[in-house]
Amino acid sequence: MVASRVTSADVAARAGVSRSAVSRVFTPGASASKKTVEKVRKAAQELGYRPNVLARAVVSGKSRMIGLIVAYLNNQFYPEALEKLSNALQARGYHVLIFMASQTAGNVDKVVEEILDYQVDGIIAASVALSSDLTERCLAAGVPMVLFNRSQDDGRMSAVTSDNRAGGRKVAEFLLAGGHRKIGYIAGWEGASTQRDREAGFVETLRSAGLGLHAREVGDFLMEGAQKATRRMFAEDPPDAVFVANDHMAMAVMDTLRSELGRAVPGDVSVVGYDDVPAAAWAAYDLTTVRQPANRMVTETVDILLSMIETPGTRPRRVEIDGPLIVRGSARIPEGWSA
Amino acid sequence: MVASRVTSADVAARAGVSRSAVSRVFTPGASASKKTVEKVRKAAQELGYRPNVLARAVVSGKSRMIGLIVAYLNNQFYPEALEKLSNALQARGYHVLIFMASQTAGNVDKVVEEILDYQVDGIIAASVALSSDLTERCLAAGVPMVLFNRSQDDGRMSAVTSDNRAGGRKVAEFLLAGGHRKIGYIAGWEGASTQRDREAGFVETLRSAGLGLHAREVGDFLMEGAQKATRRMFAEDPPDAVFVANDHMAMAVMDTLRSELGRAVPGDVSVVGYDDVPAAAWAAYDLTTVRQPANRMVTETVDILLSMIETPGTRPRRVEIDGPLIVRGSARIPEGWSA
DNA sequence: CTGAAAGCGCTAACAG
DNA sequence: CTGTTAGCGCTTTCAG
Numbered sequence: 001m002v003a004s005r006v007t008s009a010d011v012a013a014r015a016g017v018s019r020s021a022v023s024r025v026f027t028p029g030a031s032a033s034k035k036t037v038e039k040v041r042k043a044a045q046e047l048g049y050r051p052n053v054l055a056r057a058v059v060s061g062k063s064r065m066i067g068l069i070v071a072y073l074n075n076q077f078y079p080e081a082l083e084k085l086s087n088a089l090q091a092r093g094y095h096v097l098i099f100m101a102s103q104t105a106g107n108v109d110k111v112v113e114e115i116l117d118y119q120v121d122g123i124i125a126a127s128v129a130l131s132s133d134l135t136e137r138c139l140a141a142g143v144p145m146v147l148f149n150r151s152q153d154d155g156r157m158s159a160v161t162s163d164n165r166a167g168g169r170k171v172a173e174f175l176l177a178g179g180h181r182k183i184g185y186i187a188g189w190e191g192a193s194t195q196r197d198r199e200a201g202f203v204e205t206l207r208s209a210g211l212g213l214h215a216r217e218v219g220d221f222l223m224e225g226a227q228k229a230t231r232r233m234f235a236e237d238p239p240d241a242v243f244v245a246n247d248h249m250a251m252a253v254m255d256t257l258r259s260e261l262g263r264a265v266p267g268d269v270s271v272v273g274y275d276d277v278p279a280a281a282w283a284a285y286d287l288t289t290v291r292q293p294a295n296r297m298v299t300e301t302v303d304i305l306l307s308m309i310e311t312p313g314t315r316p317r318r319v320e321i322d323g324p325l326i327v328r329g330s331a332r333i334p335e336g337w338s339a
Numbered sequence: 340m341v342a343s344r345v346t347s348a349d350v351a352a353r354a355g356v357s358r359s360a361v362s363r364v365f366t367p368g369a370s371a372s373k374k375t376v377e378k379v380r381k382a383a384q385e386l387g388y389r390p391n392v393l394a395r396a397v398v399s400g401k402s403r404m405i406g407l408i409v410a411y412l413n414n415q416f417y418p419e420a421l422e423k424l425s426n427a428l429q430a431r432g433y434h435v436l437i438f439m440a441s442q443t444a445g446n447v448d449k450v451v452e453e454i455l456d457y458q459v460d461g462i463i464a465a466s467v468a469l470s471s472d473l474t475e476r477c478l479a480a481g482v483p484m485v486l487f488n489r490s491q492d493d494g495r496m497s498a499v500t501s502d503n504r505a506g507g508r509k510v511a512e513f514l515l516a517g518g519h520r521k522i523g524y525i526a527g528w529e530g531a532s533t534q535r536d537r538e539a540g541f542v543e544t545l546r547s548a549g550l551g552l553h554a555r556e557v558g559d560f561l562m563e564g565a566q567k568a569t570r571r572m573f574a575e576d577p578p579d580a581v582f583v584a585n586d587h588m589a590m591a592v593m594d595t596l597r598s599e600l601g602r603a604v605p606g607d608v609s610v611v612g613y614d615d616v617p618a619a620a621w622a623a624y625d626l627t628t629v630r631q632p633a634n635r636m637v638t639e640t641v642d643i644l645l646s647m648i649e650t651p652g653t654r655p656r657r658v659e660i661d662g663p664l665i666v667r668g669s670a671r672i673p674e675g676w677s678a
Numbered sequence: 679c680t681g682a683a684a685g686c687g688c689t690a691a692c693a694g
Numbered sequence: 695c696t697g698t699t700a701g702c703g704c705t706t707t708c709a710g
Contacts, residue, residue, distance in 0.1 A: 007687060018697045023689055030689095033695060053456045055397045055687035059702045063393060065436070065457075074617060079418040086439045095457065097404070098437045100425045117392045118404075118434065255622035278413060283594035284623035346703060357681045362705055369705095372679060394703035398686045 006049040015043035026051045057119060066094050066305070067115035067123040069108065071101045072221065075248040076277035077292065081126060081148065084298040092306060094121070101128045109134050116141055122305045124148050129191060130157075144308035148301050149292070151193045151318060158308070158316040160301045162323045164194050164274075167290040168201025168243075170325045171272050174288075175241045176209050177334035180270060184215035184239035186229045186253060188246055192221070195245050198274060202243055214239045221245065223252035230256040240269055241331065247273035247280045247289055254285055254330065270331030276323075286329040293323050345388040354382035365390045396458060405433050405644070406454035406462040408447070410440045411560065414587040415616035416631065420465060420487065423637040431645060433460070440467045448473050455480055461644045463487055468530060469496075483647035487640050488631070490532045490657060497647070497655040499640045501662045503533050503613075506629040507540025507582075509664045510611050513627075514580045515548050516673035519609060523554035523578035525568045525592060527585055531560070534584050537613060541582055553578045560584065562591040569595040579608055580670065586612035586619045586628055593624055593669065609670030615662075625668040632662050 008022040015022070017036055024030035025040040032040075043049070057063035066089055072078050086096045097118055099111045112134050115123060123138065123145040130147075135154055138145045144158070151159035175183055185202060188195035203213060215237075217229035226249035233239065234257070244250035250273030257263045257271070265271050273280060276291035300319045308314045327333060347361040354361070356375060363369035364379040371379075382388070396402035405428055411417050425435045436457055438450045451473050454462060462477065462484040469486075474493055477484050483497070490498035514522055524541060527534035542552060554576075556568035565588035572578065573596070583589035589612030596602045596610070604610050612619060615630035639658045647653045666672060 005687090009687085019688075020690085020697060021695090024696090027689080031695065036695080050452065050456050052397070052458060052687055054393050054402060054458050055702090056689070057702095058391070058394045058397055058687085058704085059689045061702080068437075073418040073422045074415075076413075076415075079412040079421075082418075082437075083412045083439055086437060087441065090439065095453070096437045098407075098421075098425060098435050100422055100429065102426065113389065114434070117389050119391060119393050251621065251623075259622035279618065282590065283598035284590070344703085347705095348703080358703090359681060359705080360679090363680090366705080370679070375679080391703055394686090395705070396686095397688085397703085398705045400686080 005052070006047045008049070008051065010047055011040060011043045011049045014047060015039040023051075061119075063119045063121055064094050065097050065118060065120045067099060067112075067118065067120040068096045069099045069101050069111060069115070069123065069125045069128050071126070071128055072248075073100075075221070075246070075275075076279055077149075077246070077248070077275045077294070078126060080278070081294055081298065084294055085124065085126075085148075085301065088298050088302045092302065094306075112138065116143060121309050122146075124301060124305060125150070127192070127194075144305055146301055146305045146308075146316075148297065149194060155318075156316055158304050159318045160297050160304065161194060161197075161320055162290075162292040162297065163320040164197035165201035165204075166320075166322060167274060167325075168198040168203075169205045170201075170290060171243050171274075172202045172205035172209075174325055174327070174334070174337075175243065175270065175272065175331070176206070176211075177337060178241070178270060178332040179334070180239075180241035180332070181211065182214040182237075182239045182241070183211065184217070184233050184242045185213050186226060186233070186242060186244045186249060187216065187218045188221040188249070190218060190220075195221070198245055219245070219249045219252075221249060223249060225249070226252040227256045227260075229253075230261070234261055234263070238263075238269070241272070242269060243272050243274075245274060247275040247277045247287060249273070250287055250289070250330075251279060251285055254287070265330055266332050272331050276326050280326075280328070288328045288331040289326055291323040291326050293321055296321050344391070345386045347388070347390065349386055350379060350382045350388045353386060354378040362390075400458075402458045402460055403433050404436050404457060404459045406438060406451075406457065406459040407435045408438045408440050408450060408454070408462065408464045408467050410465070410467055411587075412439075414560070414585070414614075415618055416488075416585070416587070416614045416633070417465060419617070420633055420637065423633055424463065424465075424487070424640065427637050427641045431641065433645075451477065455482060460648050461485075463640060463644060464489070466531070466533075483644060485640055485644045485647075485655075487636065488533060494657075495655055497643050498657045499636050499643065500533065500536075500659055501629075501631040501636065502659040503536035504540035504543075505659075505661060506613060506664075507537040507542075508544045509540075509629060510582050510613070511541045511544035511548075513664055513666070513673070513676075514582065514609065514611065514670070515545070515550075516676060517580070517609060517671040518673070519578075519580035519671070520550065521553040521576075521578045521580070522550065523556070523572050523581040524552050525565060525572070525581060525583045525588060526555065526557045527560040527588065529557060534560070537584055558584070558588045558591075560588060562588065564588070565591040566595045568592075569600070573600055573602070577602075577608070580611070581608060582611050582613075584613060586614040586616045586626060588612075589626055589628070589669075590618060590624055593626070605669055605671050611670050615665050619665075619667070627667045627670040628665050630662040630665050632660055635660050
């Protein structure tokens with residue numbers, strides 16, 4: 001019943017060659033005569049043989065698996081990224097072992113340990129902060145790792161993000177050009193580099209226009225957090241525009257504004273988000289936002305990781321990809337706006 | 340630089356025991372004296388040793404990996420399911436090797452082959468249809484598999500779904516009770532069992548009230564498909580209520596109705612969906628829908644799969660989980676509605 | 679309970 | 695190009 005696995009020895013026997021020959025036929029780089037290849041392929045076909053990837057991994061030291069740590073799957077940006085990452089990796093002959101980093105911080109450390117147990121060739125950490133201790137362990141284990149959509153001060157760690165600071169600036173310019181002067185900001189989780197950089201760019205540009213933040217609340221990248229932040233911010237002396245640190249929260253902000261607080265968007269208040277998740281384009285939100293170019297971020301991430309894996313000695317890189325402001329209908333559009 | 344991996348032999352040497360002893364200390368079921376355990380643990384600790392899961396898999400035949408095939412990640416139901424599945428599996432000592440089944444149908448077969456190469460202990464296929472050929476191969480390979488949110492006629496295949504037929508009936512009862520008589524249906528991809536069952540239950544109940552479908556269009560579970568379907572359906576003699584085969588499409592339907600066609604929901608037309616994805620609860624949609632109890636579906640799926648893995652001879656099971664109608668604001672609420 | 683020995687399925691180094 | 699020989703890191707009889 002439980003089919004006894006077909007091994008390379010079986011194929012070798014049937015093809016009348018050695019196990020090495022079989023191995024070579026199934027190893028991309030190796031050489032075998034046309035005749036051998038043919039015999040082996042035929043025998044393998046008949047027997048339904050496929051190499052045992054795990055056994056290969058044990059001896060070669062290469063598992064062709066990439067550990068992917070991910071959190072916040074309810075933020076639409078991540079499923080999209082996950083799908084693209086997985087496809088890109090699959091296309092290059094790697095497969096993804098996925099690990100959920102539940103909220104808890106200490107959790108991540110354990111997760112990384114487990115990943116390492118599987119002899120993954122590399123790790124991608126999407127939006128999770130690593131203790132420097134962990135960073136050390138990965139480095140020590142010789143497993144390359146790249147941070148996706150989060151960066152870290154430690155320069156030995158590769159990281160790919162959008163240009164969050166520039167993005168923040170673009171939003172400020174847009175809002176300023178729209179004539180807004182009472183501008184609020186709803187922050188994400190303050191431990192995140194993305195949050196920090198977006199805010200820095202935003203505030204920086206407001207400042208050079210002689211403005212400060214009219215109001216500031218923290219939403220922690222959570223919808224509920226954003227809802228509460230909105231209530232607080234609009235309790236008195238409300239702003240006439242709000243930049244929200246990501247789309248996920250921005251949608252909650254719009255909902256709260258419109259359904260609970262009875263304010264029109266963009267009539268009473270302009271809202272701008274960050275990410276350009278699919279829902280930002282849905283008519284119900286039609287959210288003006290900064291696009292994070294997921295495709296390019298993924299490509300870069302995979303390129304960096306695989307070159308570190310396949311070309312030992314490759315230096316870690318940090319890349320920031322510029323993303324455009326996508327102007328939709330959730331914020332007042334400045335007269336003659338084009339750029 | 341690249342840390343030479345610590346092996347069980349290193350630990351054995353330092354602890355002054357045999358490799359077998361080390362192995363036993365790290366094998367859940369095995370017995371070793373308190374003293375040995377202590378010595379080994381200490382040595383392992385000092386050396387930073389962790390067993391190589393892959394090597395273990397080669398010899399034991401158990402990889403403790405589950406292959407998860409998933410598509411439609413842009414439908415919010417799946418990221419949620421993925422997260423829960425992964426967590427549930429992780430909690431029971433298994434890890435998830437993820438595979439994206441891109442749209443293409445033939446693709447799935449290749450994906451399953453690859454999964455099998457990794458010696459996974461089991462497979463979960465979320466919303467993908469398998470060729471009966473594939474079914475055969477998995478069965479032959481002795482790798483248990485369960486279908487998540489999709490079922491198949493082949494009774495040898497375990498499957499977990501919500502009670503789609505009952506769900507469809509509930510929607511019909513609700514709409515009928517609301518006084519609707521011109522009722523439309525927007526179908527999902529017609530190859531899907533979920534689509535088929537939801538429609539069957541829905542139509543069945545309409546019929547017993549002496550009604551047929553006032554209109555029917557196919558949206559293929561795609562937002563764009565749903566948008567087009569809506570346009571066609573409302574071009575002439577529009578219905579006063581629409582049941583949409585899932586929430587993902589229902590949101591597109593609402594957007595199209597309100598923003599493009601200028602119809603009020605639920606004023607001019609009631610809309611009901613299926614799944615109860617997070618966005619269904621967002622104020623902008625406030626969608627009445629049938630909840631698919633993701634938690635219970637996940638629990639069942641994992642239970643079935645793991646018992647097939649861990650208790651050979653366990654028979655395949657098919658489970659349908661009942662889910663409640665969640666009444667929100669997108670559809671007219673019948674007078675004195677309670678059930 | 680413990681160690682020695684055999685072996686999982688495969689690749690890699692080396693003669694030929 | 696090909697077969698032989700080792701050996702990856704671990705578990706698992708089997709004696710003791």
